[in-house]
Amino acid sequence: MADTAPLLEVDGIETCYGLSQVLFGMSLSIRVGEMVALMGRNGMGKTTTIRSIMGMTSARAGSIRFGGQEVRSLPSYRIAKLGIGLVPEGRQIFPNLTVYENLVAASGNRAGNADPWSIEKIHALFPRLAERGTNMGVTLSGGEQQMLAIGRALMTNPNC
Amino acid sequence: MVALLKELRKEVTIVLVEHDMEAVFALADRITVLVYGRVIASDVPDAIRRHEEVKRAYLGEQHVVVSHG
Numbered sequence: 419m420a421d422t423a424p425l426l427e428v429d430g431i432e433t434c435y436g437l438s439q440v441l442f443g444m445s446l447s448i449r450v451g452e453m454v455a456l457m458g459r460n461g462m463g464k465t466t467t468i469r470s471i472m473g474m475t476s477a478r479a480g481s482i483r484f485g486g487q488e489v490r491s492l493p494s495y496r497i498a499k500l501g502i503g504l505v506p507e508g509r510q511i512f513p514n515l516t517v518y519e520n521l522v523a524a525s526g527n528r529a530g531n532a533d534p535w536s537i538e539k540i541h542a543l544f545p546r547l548a549e550r551g552t553n554m555g556v557t558l559s560g561g562e563q564q565m566l567a568i569g570r571a572l573m574t575n576p577n578c
Numbered sequence: 579m580v581a582l583l584k585e586l587r588k589e590v591t592i593v594l595v596e597h598d599m600e601a602v603f604a605l606a607d608r609i610t611v612l613v614y615g616r617v618i619a620s621d622v623p624d625a626i627r628r629h630e631e632v633k634r635a636y637l638g639e640q641h642v643v644v645s646h647g
Contacts, residue, residue, distance in 0.1 A: 425591050426591075426593070433615075439615065440615050441615040442614070442615045442616050443616065443617075444612070444615060444616070444617060445617055445620075446593070446610050446617075446620070448591060448593060448608075449591070450591055451587075451591055452591055452592075452607045452608065453583070453587050453591070453592040453593075453594060453605055453606050453607050454592070454593050454594070454606060454607060454608045454609070454610060455593075455594045455595070455596060455602045455605065455606035455608075455609045455610070456593065456594070456595045456609075456610055456612060457599075457602060457609050457610065457611045457612070457626070457632075457636065458611060458612035458613060458636065459613075459635075459636060461614075462612040462613055462614060462615065463612045463614070463615040464595045464612060465595070466615070467612070468593070468595060471593075503590075507595075543582075564579075568582075568586075572586075572590070576590055576591075578589070578590045578591040
């Protein structure tokens with residue numbers, strides 16, 4: 419946490435959906451261990467900022483650096499592998515996988531974190547997910563889905 | 579959810595999009611405010627709370643006026 423260089427640095431990005439431009443020079447910087455909130459009414463660009471960072475809707479200008487590496491034009495899976503976990507809007511649980519399968523499908527410790535998140539640690543954090551391990555994603559309540567979405571992101575062991 | 583995020587923040591760096599203002603102000607080290615795709619403010623919660631443009635654009639200046647009678 420003594421590291422003060424930004425972990426994620428969004429610098430002047432411009433993002434469009436077709437002809438409709440949504441972000442106009444959006445910038446954001448976050449250092450290791452920080453929590454930064456994006457605030458704004460509906461339609462102001464919060465979701466688009468997240469989509470741009472994750473490469474789901476790539477920014478057409480500006481720069482997005484993660485751990486010093488430019489990721490603006492990378493596909494989502496490459497960005498995710500670099501160590502950005504996403505707890506998506508609407509949770510996006512895989513409905514046809516079990517709770518356990520949702521957790522392990524994209525799990526890994528690609529950044530080589532010491533004491534990485536494991537299925538045991540997730541079950542300790544969310545005992546409900548252990549109880550429902552063999553249930554299909556589609557059967558979960560909203561609260562359980564949110565736990566699973568958070569657990570699934572942690573299981574990728576984000577680079578932080 | 580706030581308690582959970584307080585725990586998780588010890589281990590992970592987090593960008594949070596959340597509509598619950600109480601949660602945002604309780605949790606965030608810094609808050610970045612967007613209006614029509616532009617950043618109008620990016621600062622610590624206390625400064626955001628006092629930021630005139632943010633109050634107008636988001637927090638609802640009228641409520642502030644009403645609360646002062």
